[in-house]
Amino acid sequence: MSDPDLLYSDVEDDLRASVRDLLADRCEPAAVIAMYDGDRSLVDGLWKALAAEMGLAGLLVPEERGGVGASAREAAVVLEELGRAVAPVPFLTSAVIASAVLLDAEGDLLAALASGERTAALAVPLSTAPDDAIPAARADAGGRLTGAFTSVAGALEADVLLVPAANGESVGVYAVPASAASIRPVVSLDMTRQLADVTVDGAAGELVVADGERAVRRALQAGAALLASEQVGVARWCLDTTVAYLNERRQFGRVVGGFQALKHRLADLYTGVESANAAARYAAVTLATGDPDASIATAVAQAFCGDLAVTAAEEAVQLHGGIGMTWEHPAHLYLKRAKADQLALGTPGVHRARLANLIDISAPRMTAEPAGVATAVDDSHLTG
Amino acid sequence: MSDPDLLYSDVEDDLRASVRDLLADRCEPAAVIAMYDGDRSLVDGLWKALAAEMGLAGLLVPEERGGVGASAREAAVVLEELGRAVAPVPFLTSAVIASAVLLDAEGDLLAALASGERTAALAVPLSTAPDDAIPAARADAGGRLTGAFTSVAGALEADVLLVPAANGESVGVYAVPASAASIRPVVSLDMTRQLADVTVDGAAGELVVADGERAVRRALQAGAALLASEQVGVARWCLDTTVAYLNERRQFGRVVGGFQALKHRLADLYTGVESANAAARYAAVTLATGDPDASIATAVAQAFCGDLAVTAAEEAVQLHGGIGMTWEHPAHLYLKRAKADQLALGTPGVHRARLANLIDISAPRMTAEPAGVATAVDDSHLTG
């Protein structure tokens, strides 16, 4: 078969089941909702169980660097489950993005991340797309960093920050202990991935990647490719939960899910979720195999899955009726995550614009057409 | 009441009833369908009845110029009915557009159009938007014209062509007898407004408007404003006919119109048609009163009604099922008219782009953002 395998292997199914079981036990909706009121007590224990006990922190790290040596295929499965539970853990920020930054780095920080002993975050705004300008601090000759970064995801959970900083001609990535930086929590649309504003003011950093721009872009690209699987997980929870609710809720003496207009919307949503699943799977597979098609696959997946997850969450809220608008019902967790994910690592519109260059569907040239008079003489018509 | 009156007056209701009655009698679907096989025998008699007998050709022409001296409000009502019947008459091209070109012209051509004695067409492609470059022939010193114009609407029904032509510095509009031009019928998507390619090769033209560009743009603007009412008529036929059919057709032992998914789609379509009606009405009213808001009103109406009529026709075909795909059923006439109308006088996208300038929602500047590294130093954060 020449097509890449877009299904799940038995090993992946097992991984999914383990993650799902753990989340069912230890990541209850009420505890997640409490995060919006500032109670973050859920996070540490849950992340420890996933990262260290289950070994997920090292999933993408090669065995020789202390990791599990699995691939983006497996990481995608984990992200589907984390999305499905809106789990508030720094898997994407530390185990995917920060680890990808460090992939070519010397030193043992990557191994510490892989073991779950330490957790890192890349200090860029969550909204940064892979092709965007990368914000950077200034590094002086002694490796002391000065700069400010807004809306950084994973910083609250991190004990080490990966800070891009300009040192003379290039931009390196520096490791800075979280304790040496000012990390101010931000009231976030998605409190299950709460942001922080990060300032370093002369903090000592260790240069861990010399060619920082390349490493950061690669990491954001990997993050974008795998974020699509999180979005699929979010969307699938929304679909499944809504179908289950509508199969139970009765109005007008009938099961609400039997009303045809709702059935048709759910059929369309199912079609969308299945489509997103295929798109996200392809992005993960191309990332796993180093396929040159990964750039297109990632842009396609982000362009599609970002909107689809929002649609799924919006439909879930709407089709639950009033109950879906309440604080007690978990639907809003998914709406907020889906909307924040849509803005994360580049909006779908940004990814479509990136795609345009990759597939030779170029934008129009923006010459303001002079509204004037054109001479309509076609000499070929004038022979008769 | 400060809002302009968007309803229909009693006089307008009477006008509508007369036009509708005449069309019901003399514009049967089978005869309209026959036009696609080249049988245009319907056109002349029908246009004569409408233009001369009912006096519609002179609706927009002031009384002192030989017309009825009604306004765009009444012309809009006529166009709603013509759209509703996909009537193959040159009302839009002659009584609206050509008449608007001639509004400031000397001579008695306008009066001849108003009486229905003559019928004219402006020689520009039907797709020309009011701000587009206007194609023009070349006029020599003796008023002999040379040039070619493609996809001209109304030329087949016209006995006089209004030809924009460059004469030295400006562009004038010249009247040319149809018999002096080569008018080649074009197989058109909408054969009920069949296009023609027009060539003049040294034909003698009479200069009727010196400032041609201004007159042509004003005429295209009036045409665009009133085309919206035709689109409303098309859409309303589609809605009404589909509702009637679905209230009759039975499948699965039930009236098909009782299936909720279809009910909801028709409710949305009703909402769209009512909206289009308001938009088209406002465009007509602002045109009728010379309101400075007419430019915005026209762009809004075209941006909305062009797509809405297509949606209505597409829904009509779909919801009629197989029968809507057949040549015998008139639904396809409306699909073809709606799609052609969407491309006529500027697509909805073109009108949105025009609108952007009118309402100060400017396009982004198209500087390719350099994907590089930005220094993220915010000194205001560094005081702590």
Place this chain on the structure above:
Amino acid sequence: MTADETAMHADLRRRVADFLAAHDPLTSDRLEFLRARYDAGLAWVSFPDGHGGLGLPRALQLEVDQLFDEAGAPDNNRLANGIGLGMAAPTILAFGTEKQKQRFLKPLWTGEEVWCQLFSEPGAGSDLAAMATRAVRDGDEWVVNGQKVWTTGAHSARFAILVARTNPDVPKHRGLSYFLCDMTVPGVDVRPLRQLTGEAEFNEVFLTDVRIPDAQRLGAEGQGWEVATATLNNERVAIGGSAGPREGGMVGVVARTWREQPHRRTPELHDRLLRLWVEAEVARLTGARLRQKLALGQPGPEGSAMKLTFARLNQQLSGLELELLGEDGLRYSDWTMVRPEVVDFTERDAGYRYLRAKGNSIEGGTSEILRNIVAERVLGLPAEPRVDKDVPWKELRK
């Protein structure tokens, strides 16, 4: 305008002028001014003489309100008492006894008594007629038990319009009655109902052995559904009928951001914003046209179509706004639970707007129910097969 109409306008303007001459809006006591305006028939001009009105066409109300506003007349608590003014008052007028009208309409209009609505229940949302709150007759009183939800302003309301089941042995639509319920009596327990925005704009209301005098029943026993339907029709007209200035509401907010923050613009967002701008402008015109129809006395279920559009546009615009804001769209103002008095989208941050707008297609009739209404009552398509129509309520599967 006919000669009669012109005379009517002139007469009304004169009455307002006379009233303002006699009651200086800037120096009079607020309540005294409002009570006097009510007594002068200049409150609701379409209401009958003696009940705040003059029996004039509804279309004249706008003009009167404008004249008073321009003169700086005091406000009758319009925003906080929307349910009272928009829904309770016309229902009391239509179905109330003379005594009820005398007792309730005046303090309602002046804003002294704010009203709320006790209709929806957890098990009776779209299927409102399925409500389970019971009212049992006990002499001259009714004893009410049940739970209501989605009650705006219940914590500050003095009275409520309430529908409860008085006869469970007949089909669901026929066993309901409509009451005017004092919110200060024992057994009324109002609890905030927190929403996805973090705020508690609504309440749950638990009713435990609440006693309501039979004199506060509105309409006949068993007529509750009919009365409630009249109330809800007024709600939908209220929600759907307003057509403000161009770029009013959500579209204006997003347009402002677009203009003020050019660095955020992209070609994709540009066309999407233009599309929504066009749709918002068309909705405004459609609303204006609908109001003109209503003024001519052609009311109908068409207001439901407006509400559909309004909800969709608010949702699409607020969703686009977050994409436009990018990084700033990821930040929220405050999740602290508060009980806001007024819902105003334009003064809040974009995240709030996005979340709050989700309610626009649920509150006051879900968009799904409104599409049914348009399809059945405007287009004449068949109703859904009703399996519960002739079954006694108590036998229905809940």
Place this chain on the structure above:
Amino acid sequence: MTADETAMHADLRRRVADFLAAHDPLTSDRLEFLRARYDAGLAWVSFPDGHGGLGLPRALQLEVDQLFDEAGAPDNNRLANGIGLGMAAPTILAFGTEKQKQRFLKPLWTGEEVWCQLFSEPGAGSDLAAMATRAVRDGDEWVVNGQKVWTTGAHSARFAILVARTNPDVPKHRGLSYFLCDMTVPGVDVRPLRQLTGEAEFNEVFLTDVRIPDAQRLGAEGQGWEVATATLNNERVAIGGSAGPREGGMVGVVARTWREQPHRRTPELHDRLLRLWVEAEVARLTGARLRQKLALGQPGPEGSAMKLTFARLNQQLSGLELELLGEDGLRYSDWTMVRPEVVDFTERDAGYRYLRAKGNSIEGGTSEILRNIVAERVLGLPAEPRVDKDVPWKELRK
């Protein structure tokens, strides 16, 4: 791939190589070659031995076809006989007697006998089971009367799969039987059915006292609905299951226009095209994933979802193409009534594509019916209330 699978592949490749060595595809007589290929079990490899196959997994078919295509083997009339190959053959295999399989499968596969389908009727479209065409037993024959529509290729077909009502006294699904109908016998009148494109791609077929031997009944008397359902499931897999190369089909046509005619580009059309490009690519991947599932023996109604997407994309892309073409979109190629042998969107003008694509959401199951199927069979939502399920067909209101 397991060791067994590897061996199976190797064996199959060897068989093909041996066959090609024995029958030079470039010099052999076309029909002889095809018949020999059938006899060698290399026609449908998943069919049983003796019926053109080897009883192998369906997933291997693609590989065999590729090997033959690469070798330049003659075509078995694949395009013109789509209904025969995709729908009639698997149904005959599943429900036919040994005699029927022997008689019909081989000439069907070689393309000597082309098939068409006589299912839909003017009064039985989405509600196919309501069909009214009657078949009355007369000795060893059935006498058939009725009208069928939407028949592709009826004018060139040798046989038809036909469903007709054999018992009007039982509910509609239970009174149907399935026949193999010779299209050359007296009483079969095929008339072109012209479509909105101007062409007559389909036919109406009028059946007047057409006699069909009982030996050409497929499945039991009264089992027609079950057999027809099997046929239609094959159709939906056939329509929805294909996933060609990137930019295959309609999206490739529009992308080419975009690239070749830069003066037509606008920012608005740019983003719309990119959206549709993304959706088309995602649909391609979804189709590939579905095929992988099917190859693993997880078939199901999911193909319906693919067909929904395919229809929508074709319609949106062809609509956008006309807007992109502007003036040229107003021109059409030819309205002359012809009877095309093959429907190929990409080789035609844009107006044809736009109009023809409207049929994609109607033919082979309307998008509305497909949404029902997805909702009920994939998501497990309740079926529509069925008022006609237990009523004898003859008593139904038509």
